[in-house]
Amino acid sequence: MPEMLEVEIYRRAAELTVGRRITEVHAPDDWYLKGGPDPAAVRAALRGQRVIGTRRRGKLLLLDTSGPVLGLRFGMTGVLDVDGSDAIDALEYASGRRDPAWERFVLQFDDGGALRMRDPRRLGGVELDPDEERLGPDAAEVGATRFAEILASSSAPLKARLMDQAQLAGLGNLLTDEILWRAGLDPARPAASLSAEEAAALRRTMRSTIRVLGRRGGSHRGDLQESRQRQGRCPLDGELLLRRTIGGRTTYSCPRHQPSLPPASPSRRRR
DNA sequence: CCGGATGTTCACCT
DNA sequence: GAGGTGAACATCCG
Numbered sequence: 001m002p003e004m005l006e007v008e009i010y011r012r013a014a015e016l017t018v019g020r021r022i023t024e025v026h027a028p029d030d031w032y033l034k035g036g037p038d039p040a041a042v043r044a045a046l047r048g049q050r051v052i053g054t055r056r057r058g059k060l061l062l063l064d065t066s067g068p069v070l071g072l073r074f075g076m077t078g079v080l081d082v083d084g085s086d087a088i089d090a091l092e093y094a095s096g097r098r099d100p101a102w103e104r105f106v107l108q109f110d111d112g113g114a115l116r117m118r119d120p121r122r123l124g125g126v127e128l129d130p131d132e133e134r135l136g137p138d139a140a141e142v143g144a145t146r147f148a149e150i151l152a153s154s155s156a157p158l159k160a161r162l163m164d165q166a167q168l169a170g171l172g173n174l175l176t177d178e179i180l181w182r183a184g185l186d187p188a189r190p191a192a193s194l195s196a197e198e199a200a201a202l203r204r205t206m207r208s209t210i211r212v213l214g215r216r217g218g219s220h221r222g223d224l225q226e227s228r229q230r231q232g233r234c235p236l237d238g239e240l241l242l243r244r245t246i247g248g249r250t251t252y253s254c255p256r257h258q259p260s261l262p263p264a265s266p267s268r269r270r271r
Numbered sequence: 272c273c274g275g276a277t278g279t280t281c282a283c284c285t
Numbered sequence: 286g287a288g289g290t291g292a293a294c295a296t297c298c299g
Binding site: 002003005006059073074075076077078121123124125163165172173174175218219220249250 | 275276277278279
Binding site: 273274275276278279280281282283284285 | 287288289290291292293294296297298299
């Protein structure tokens, strides 16, 4: 479920574990442990350590401990459960399913509580001391100058650039469609084709969208969300939405107010 | 039955 | 090198 907004909800839930000591680690799924270590090594590294803080960078949730830093990635279907209650009242994969086989990683604490990751599709993972620098700045924090540089330095489609976690961390498919829809920008435009003014305006829209959807409770609470389906219409002007694949992801946009061409420049007509 | 789905990584093309 | 595509992960939904 997670884009940065969902992971932030998870982080707040994980904050409840700060100060507790890890008494036991269950890592039943080798494949879920990224970066090589076997379950015994992970258990040895974490058992007895105390959680001292939580952080988030993009979609990566970080638990600082008195030992290693623990990095949690949720993929599309990972959910966090702290002390027996889901951090997010399951929306997708609702139907309230909770197959024990989906439990991929568990920390048990000295106070009897536990932090559990459930992930039916195993798209997420757990890593000790993850390389945080492989991620760009968090989308909610990136400065105007850096953001402008990120866009100016690539010919990739705008949407692909915004979702490139190494450049800018946190935006997923839904949030990015919503932001570009609100900004009135075509997701397929080359990132570098934006003017400095457009880039600055996009950053403002990005920040306000993150703020608003965060308050509403998640990436799926956007104004565009219900129309993100075949034959969906733009909630703004009623136009039939365009459905394309951009950056490898299904993309909806409004051909009317997210026009593919920058406002025609009649001058500079050569030949 | 088939195609997609809030994601990431990797191999393989162009 | 930069982008793009498809596969893999495994389950649910329309």
